[in-house]
Amino acid sequence: MKHFILASTSTLYGEGYLEYLQPAIKQLYAGVDEIVFVPYARPNGISHDDYTAKAAEAFAKAGIRVRGLHTFADPAAAIKSAKGFFTGGGNTFLLVKQLHELSLMKVLAEAVLNGTPYMGCSAGSNIGGVTMQTTNDMPIVYPPSFNTMGLIPYNLNPHYLDPIAGSQHMGETRETRIREFHTQNNTPVIGLREGSWIYAKGEQLTLEGKLSARIFLAGAEPYELPTGSSLSGL
Amino acid sequence: MKHFILASTSTLYGEGYLEYLQPAIKQLYAGVDEIVFVPYARPNGISHDDYTAKAAEAFAKAGIRVRGLHTFADPAAAIKSAKGFFTGGGNTFLLVKQLHELSLMKVLAEAVLNGTPYMGCSAGSNIGGVTMQTTNDMPIVYPPSFNTMGLIPYNLNPHYLDPIAGSQHMGETRETRIREFHTQNNTPVIGLREGSWIYAKGEQLTLEGKLSARIFLAGAEPYELPTGSSLSGL
Numbered sequence: 001m002k003h004f005i006l007a008s009t010s011t012l013y014g015e016g017y018l019e020y021l022q023p024a025i026k027q028l029y030a031g032v033d034e035i036v037f038v039p040y041a042r043p044n045g046i047s048h049d050d051y052t053a054k055a056a057e058a059f060a061k062a063g064i065r066v067r068g069l070h071t072f073a074d075p076a077a078a079i080k081s082a083k084g085f086f087t088g089g090g091n092t093f094l095l096v097k098q099l100h101e102l103s104l105m106k107v108l109a110e111a112v113l114n115g116t117p118y119m120g121c122s123a124g125s126n127i128g129g130v131t132m133q134t135t136n137d138m139p140i141v142y143p144p145s146f147n148t149m150g151l152i153p154y155n156l157n158p159h160y161l162d163p164i165a166g167s168q169h170m171g172e173t174r175e176t177r178i179r180e181f182h183t184q185n186n187t188p189v190i191g192l193r194e195g196s197w198i199y200a201k202g203e204q205l206t207l208e209g210k211l212s213a214r215i216f217l218a219g220a221e222p223y224e225l226p227t228g229s230s231l232s233g234l
Numbered sequence: 235m236k237h238f239i240l241a242s243t244s245t246l247y248g249e250g251y252l253e254y255l256q257p258a259i260k261q262l263y264a265g266v267d268e269i270v271f272v273p274y275a276r277p278n279g280i281s282h283d284d285y286t287a288k289a290a291e292a293f294a295k296a297g298i299r300v301r302g303l304h305t306f307a308d309p310a311a312a313i314k315s316a317k318g319f320f321t322g323g324g325n326t327f328l329l330v331k332q333l334h335e336l337s338l339m340k341v342l343a344e345a346v347l348n349g350t351p352y353m354g355c356s357a358g359s360n361i362g363g364v365t366m367q368t369t370n371d372m373p374i375v376y377p378p379s380f381n382t383m384g385l386i387p388y389n390l391n392p393h394y395l396d397p398i399a400g401s402q403h404m405g406e407t408r409e410t411r412i413r414e415f416h417t418q419n420n421t422p423v424i425g426l427r428e429g430s431w432i433y434a435k436g437e438q439l440t441l442e443g444k445l446s447a448r449i450f451l452a453g454a455e456p457y458e459l460p461t462g463s464s465l466s467g468l
Contacts, residue, residue, distance in 0.1 A: 013402035020303050045409060045417030093373075133374055138326075138411040139367050140418045146376050159405035169249035170428055171393035176278060177372040180325050183279030186372045194404055 003028060004118040004151060005127035006089075007197035008158045011087050018058040020195065021119075023076045024086055024208070029084050029118050034065040036072075036082040038108075040098035041090025041123040069104075076107045084117040087124030089158075092135040094213075095123050097143035113224060117119040118151070122158045129155040130187050134178060152198065152205060153188075154234065155181075159176045160191035175214075175219035175222065189216040198231060205231040237262060238352040238385060240359035241431035242443075244323050252292040255353075256430065258442070259296045262351050263318050263323040267458045270306075270316040272342075273330040275324025275357040284294050289322055300423040303338075310341045318351045321358030323392075326369040329357050332375035352385070356392045359432075363389040368412060374451035384439065386432065386439060387422075388468065389415075394425035394448060409448075416452040422468045432465060439465035 003029055012020050019184070031036065039051040046054075052068035057065045066086070072078035081083075085108070087095070099105040106128075112118040120128055126135050127148040134155040163173045172180070178189050191214035192198070199208045207213050212224040215234060225231070237261055239255075246254050255340075260267075264267065273285040288304035293300045300320070306312035319342065321329070339361075346352040354362055360369050361382040368389040393465040397407045406414070412423050425448035426432070433442045441447050446458040449468060459465070 009404045011404055013404060030320075042417070043406070045414055083239060094414075094418070094447060133376075134403060136372070138415055139354055139369065139373060139380060139413040140369075140411075142380050146373060159403065161403060161405070164361075169393065169395060170243045170247060171395070172277070180277075180279055180328075181372055181374040183276070184328070 001115050001202045002113060002151070002200055003115065003198050004026050004112055004122070004128065004200045006128040006152070006156060006192075007119065007121045008125065008160065008192040009194040010121035012195055018052060018121075021197070022061060024197065024199070025059070025064075025119065028119060029062065032064060032084045032117060034067065035059065035084035035086055036069050036078055036108035037066045038069050038085065038087040038095070038124065041088055041092065041095035043088070045144075051088060055086060072092075075102060079104060079107050079111050082111065082116055085119070087111065087120040087127065089122030089124055091140055092123040092126045092132050092137045093139050093141050093143055093153060094131050095188075096148060097141045097144070099127070100144045105147070105149060109151065111156055112149065112151055116218070125192070127157050128152060131155060133185065134181055134189050136174075152200070152231075153187045154194055154231075155187045157189055157191045160193045178216045184218065186218040188218070190231065191216065191222075196227065203232065207231055235347050235436045236347060236434055237347065237349065237415045238346055238362065238363040238383070238392060238434045239354070239428075239431050240386070241270050241353065241355045242359065242394065242426040243428040244355035246429055250292070251288060252355075255431070256295060256434070258431065259293070259298075259353065262353060263296065266298060266318045266351065269318035269320055270303050270312055271300045272319065272321040272329070272358065274304075275322055275326065275329035277322070277324035283323060287342050289320060293320070304333055309336060309338055313338060313345050313431050319346065319353070321352075321354040321361065323356030323358055324389060325374055326357040326360045326366050326371045327373050327375050327377055329361060330380070332384060333361070334378045339381070339383060343385065346383065346385055352451065359390050359392050359426070364387060367419065368415055368423050370408075386434070386465075388465075389421045389423045390463065391423055391425045394427045409446055411442065412450045416450065420452040422452070425450065425456075430461065437466065441465055
């Protein structure tokens with residue numbers, strides 16, 4: 001049975017890494033004592049080893065050991081035999097390039113669709129969508145494709161930001177950018193505010209956390225979906 | 235002699251389209267009565283025709299007629315015989331995809347390097363850099379390459395934004411994103427604040443406008459460059 005979490009952010013302002021997600025982690029990985037960490041998004045250019053150590057520290061609080069995917073001689077085999085996954089945030093272009101070049105994107109998707117628990121934050125959530133084309137990240141590398149795992153039939157916009165009242169900045173708002181996406185694509189987009197996550201169990205998709213999400217459908221006005229709502233069949 | 239402007243934004247807060255650039259436009263296009271407009275970046279999904287009409291209205295104030303590149307049966311020939319160019323802002327991925335797919339990127343670069351005056355704003359400035367990899371835009375389409383015209387040996391980050399004091403948002407700051415770019419690339423990046431532009435005449439590159447620019451070199455701390463400074467040899 002599919003079981004995964006796609007979270008807007010790893011960290012809330014003033015809190016520790018993954019702190020607000022600890023209850024969700026215990027629920028998602030119940031009975032799992034070790035997971036595989038995907039460190040490829042490398043926020044701030046952190047090394048794979050250092051990023052894995054950071055994840056391990058947070059997961060130790062839930063009694064779960066962490067191994068970095070980069071440490072396996074055969075990462076595809078490691079994915080197939082893993083008991084759970086966590087993909088950290090960072091740069092989505094870097095993450096997607098690496099997963100495609102190592103031919104791991106489909107292998108990871110199949111494992112998750114077959115029921116291995118998965119959690120992603122930010123870039124790690126973006127790859128749960130159909131494509132990475134609603135990321136906020138800078139295209140610092142050129143991936144061979146923008147296609148991602150398609151765990152859900154939507155795209156995500158993590159760290160969703162409402163327009164800032166009174167701003168004199170003339171760059172596009174997040175809403176404008178997502179509307180521009182819909183001039184070229186039809187995939188629904190979920191604007192996921194920091195502190196919100198999508199919880200999937202079997203065929204049920206639910207919005208969790210304290211905030212509403214902003215839903216963008218091609219050719220329609222965006223609207224707010226309250227937390228606790230089903231995200232199936234948008 | 236090379237003669238071009240790469241501007242951070244088309245529009246300052248509270249002003250009309252290209253209003254603050256009118257003196258620069260008169261200087262750049264002195265003696266030119268008609269230019270070719272590149273409308274492919276399509277901000278907010280505006281049509282090529284509507285976008286061209288908007289540019290034409292602003293250039294009429296300088297006594298210059300505007301023709302949209304999309305209206306020519308042979309756009310490469312139109313570029314080769316043009317007396318000047320303006321590329322408007324919008325989505326850089328869309329602009330770059332179109333220019334590559336129509337095999338116009340190099341044709342346009344050659345015309346500008348051979349001395350036809352060029353002005354770009356925002357996305358239209360991004361393509362003056364070596365690559366589009368420091369754009370702020372969303373990857374709404376997949377371009378065949380991230381390479382751009384390379385009019386200058388740098389990349390640009392238009393609409394450069396300083397970190398917002400007291401922000402509780404956990405998404406990456408602009409500076410963090412550019413530092414991540416430099417974990418993967420060595421090209422210098424000019425963080426160009428709204429109201430600033432790069433003015434090129436022959437081999438002279440100068441920072442114009444009221445504000446300083448933030449200069450990011452791989453492996454070094456970023457620093458401020460005062461307006462009026464030379465941008466050659468960073």
